[in-house]
Amino acid sequence: LYEKIGAQLYGIISDSSWASEAIGAMLLTPGYEDQQAELAIRMIKDGDAKKRLNRDTILEVRDSLRAVLGELLGSLDWSGYDFVGITVSLNQLCSGLYLAKEIKHLSPSTKIVMGGASVSGTAGEAILNTFPFIDFVVSGEGEGALYSLIHSYLEAKPIDETFIRAEELKDMDSLPPPDFSDFFEELQRLPPEKRFIPVLPVEFSRGCFWGRCTFCNLNLQWKGYRSKSSNRMAREVLWLSRRYGVLDFAFMDNALPPKEMSEFFREIRERGVDLKFFGELRASISRELAQELGASGLKTVQVGIESLSPTLLRRLRKGRSVMDNIATMRHLLEAGISLEGNLILDFPGSSEKEVEETMEALRFARYFKPLKAVSFWLGLGSPVFSRSDEFQIRYMRPHRNYKTLFPEHSPSETMVYEYGGTLKRDRALWKRVRREIGEWHRFWDEHTRHIPPLTYRDGGDFVLIRQVLDKGTVLQHRLQGLSRKIFLDMLEPIEIKTIMERNPGVSSEKLHSFLEDLHVKGLIFKEGVKVLALPVRNRKI
Structure with a gap:
């Protein structure tokens, strides 16, 4: 498909789950192209990208997808297969269902097994009940469940369950390394000018070691938290790098395991290879750890910032403070690690206090890479979904876009829901935060071409x-002697009483006056009894 429609159009559409699903839905349920094409275009949020799209473009992509899947369907004698497994993660449900439907048409006796994130929990049961060409759905980790299913079939044992809740894999080190050989063979068949060196997905852990965030349903398919050992992960990555000639990897984990992650990156750094990684982290990264990770090849991270309001953070059950979030943003920027983070807006039952706290924190966060404003969406199985009354939600129903994707038979349970309650008021409350985030992005676009907007250099x-x-006005500040020492102490969140203990000759009154002056100027962030110096070190003179 990439070869047929080109990298730019492929990237535009794959960035939107709804747009991707709408194109797959045109194949699955033909006859509703107008509504589905309109949905695809509407869901593309990038203004410049949207200008490239119209109904004809979307239909051309649909035709290209049909041709690609048609080549696959025609390349095999499906009657020679007892089972076909189809994994559907993000953006792939409708295309996966179309593929399953066509295989079943070509070979009615072949059993179709679906698995993956899009068919987890009750959403998977609903898919099984809605589409008769699906024989089995595996919810959760498929390795053991699929093996048991096929083993029972080969031994002619009765298979009672068609919806299979898979057991968790206890020992992650027992998994074989991923095999990408088919993918690289396909790459080699591309014209030379369209070939590229990919970023390979790898898996360090499953589940989330925190697992309490009220908005999150990412762990619907996982039970518990487990990880590979650091040594096994290092051996796997180095083996994949040598075998396929790649240097770039993306961890698919919900959150990298803290202890094993540090050991893994230390081993990679000692090998002296120029590997680059993407990974997801929880906030509260120390300055020292950020420097180590950046020096070891971790170049892009997604961190669960989610909020800069202490009140909202408690309702989200993040287990982190605004100080943790601001410090993490600071340390990552200083270490040269690009941050991809979100701010959740419009959370159910929002208050003016949450908005005011966010606006205040944005005065200080603006010196770091801008976060993305994301409207809260209600996910199946999240704590908000399960305890909707606590969040002033009056009703919930499958998102209306599913009626466009599945106009004839829409599943009764879906991954995304729409809801009623305080939504209209929530959106009105968060409107000025959304505007402020837009200004934050503009500020960075205009004033950070060479160095970050708040930096320091140490003169000894x-x-x-x-x-x-x-x-764009530039101010210069000089801190000397004891002021410098206190400033350097604050490069990591520190309690004011600790500063006093380290500097017994400074009176409480003078220290608080000094800190207040820095705070008013936007040079430090204060939360409770802790303070943090915001400037990042600039060694590029």
């Missing part, structure tokens, strides 16, 4: 701080 017995203000 003094520091120079460079600060860019809203309109």
Whole structure:
């Protein structure tokens, strides 16, 4: 499909789950192209990208997808297979269902097994009950469940369950390394000008070691938290790198395991190879750890920031403070690690206090890479979904877009829901935060071409701080002697009483006056009894 429609169009559509599903739905349920094409275009949020799309473009992509899947369907004698397994993760449900439907048409006796994130939990049961060409659905980790299913079939044992809740795999080290040989063979068949060196997905852990966030349903398919050992993960990545000639990897984990992650990246750093990684982390990364991770090849991370309001963070049950979030943003920027993070807006039952706290924190967060404004969406199985009354939700129903994807028979349970309650009020409350985030992005686009907007350089017995203000005005600050020492102490979140203990000659009154001056100027962030210096070190003179 990439070869037929080109990298740019492929990227635009694959960035939107709804747009991707709408194109697959055109094949699954023909005759509703107008509504589905309209949905695909509407769900593309990038303004420049949207300008490239119209109904004819979407129909051309549909035709290309049909041709690609048609080549696959025609390349095999499906009657020679007892089982066909189809894994559907993000963006792939409708295309996967179309493929299953066509295989069943070509070979009615072949058993179709679906698995993956899109068919987890009750959503998977609903898919099984809605589409008769699906014989089995595996919810959860498929390795053991699929083996048992096929083993029972080969031994002619009765198979009573068609919806299979898989047991968790206890020992992650027992898994074989992923086999990408088919993918690379396909790459080699592309014209030379369209070939590329891919980023390979790898898996360090399953589940989430926190697992309490009220908005999250990512762990619907997992039970518990397990990880590979650091040594096994390092051996796997190095083996994949040598076998396929790649240097870029993306961890698919919900959250990298803290202890094993540190050991893994230390081993990679000691090997001296130029590997680059993407991974997801929980907030509260120390300055030292960020430097180590950046030096070991971790170049892009997604961190669960989600909020800069202490009140909302408690309702989200993040287990992190605004200080943790701001410090993580600071340390990652200083370490040269690109942050991809979200701010959840419009959360059910929002308050003016949550908005005010966010606006105040944004005055300080603006010196770090901007976060993305994301409207809360209600996911099947999340704590908000399960305890909707606590969040002032009056009703829930499958998102209306599913009626466009499945106009004839829509599943009774879906992964995304729409709801009623305080939504209209929530959106009105968060409107000014959304505008402020837009200004944050504009500020960074205009004033951070070479260095971040708030940096410091250390002169040994003094520091120079460079600060860019809203309109591009640059201020210079100099801190000398004891002021420098206190500033350097604050490069990690620190309690004010600890600063006092380290500097017994400073009176409480003078220290608080000094800190308040830095706070008013936007050079430090304060939360409770802790303070944090915001400037990042600039070694590029």
